[in-house]
Amino acid sequence: MLSNMITIIEDNWLLLLIGQYPNGPLGGIVSTLILSVLGIVLAFPLSVLIALARLSHWKVLNWPATALVYIVRGVPLLMLILLVYFLVPLLIGDSVPGFVTMLCTLVIYEGAFLSEIVRGGIIALPAGQMDAARALGHSHVGAMRYVILPQALYNMMPSILSQFVSTIKETTLGYVINVPELTFAASQLNNRLLTKPFEIFAILAIVYFIVCWSLSELANQLEQRIARQRLGEDPPEAGPSQPGTARIQGAI
């Protein structure tokens, strides 16, 4: 069984790495990673805006942002993907490549989940930070921009990294709408070879495990380092024990 797996990898590593590129769209694990990185990078500014809107006292901002977060958190990602897949072409009157559909969905979905992390990070900072910044003459926006967000975002780095791991896992759902990525490549391979499904999907699981496990470990290391730093340098009243970034993200 192991030798079978090695043979499959030897024969098809290029397909698993980049898909059918250059004869077809870029796929494989490279596409998975590009999709995840773009997804989290584009979702990040959106999530900060949503978080700020949710913390705002203005109901015009607060209510829609809260509703958006609850709707996105309450609906399966797969459902959201299908929704975007069928609705976007109807709305703009033109078909969209699967990659773009998946990216749009990920940005909305991750934006909502990241915004909870950002909000948690901001809430976890002591209130004195905001008061002090305002007392020094910063406007609300200025205090957010120069005092609150830099601290909150630094503390949130491990959570953002774990959210990135979730994003990588979520890109697998693109398989359902035929987005060329790693899971899709493996399923193509399975359709071609037909006789070795166990080996192929075991390889797929191992590849995901290696990528996600390493990144999760990195997030753990980072978390410990930040916790140590905070213990060593911060005076006791400024050290929130843990930002309330409870990992609301489940298993995908």
Next chain:
Amino acid sequence: MKGFDLLAVLTHPQFSQMLLSGMKMTLVIALGSWMLAMSLGFILLVIRMLPLKAADQAVAAYVSYHRNVPTLVQLMLWYFGIANILPAGLQTWLGDHNGEAIFAIVGLGLCQAAYFSEDLRSGFRSIPPGQDEAARALGHSYLGAMAYVLLPQAFRHALPALINHTVSLFKNSSLAMAIGVAELTHAVKEVENLSFRVFEAYLIATVIYLACSLLLMALGAWLSRDPATTEAA
């Protein structure tokens, strides 16, 4: 495109039937895998508490695998991979007895068990050691102390995380569609295909999923607020 008409889908005998049976399948999968995950989560926790390094490492490996491999890939490994190396008799039996749904329940359940056992474990860590010592001093055996004193408290502490993961388990039941289970998402896609009413079909499904998820979240908030569940701080 046709005009927006929700009733055209809801009152259509065939479509409403498909949606209903899809919903039933979603509930069966969510409930079945939840029960499997919860019982296995408890078992994993108890194994991990044993004073055996190998047991601890084995459970840690189990948790690590299920947390770092996408759930969809786990399901595909079950349905396409493991199904294929089972004995022929069992394969036939599964084929006759809605094997997709069984694999979905097993796959989702085993995956979520890893999350549940971690939630329970962190609930466990927040219990002061005096609780265990007192229970043992009162004559409870290891298992007795676990069952009557420690687990109930750990469960209370772990409740918010357990609820969160229950919501995500419910949402993940939609992944069963990818291995051909006729659950709600699958049914909606079929209805959309047959009726060409894209907005209506997805609106109905979104409302159903959202209602169930919000209900679970509200239940969690209510359980966590109840003083009886927070007294053991």
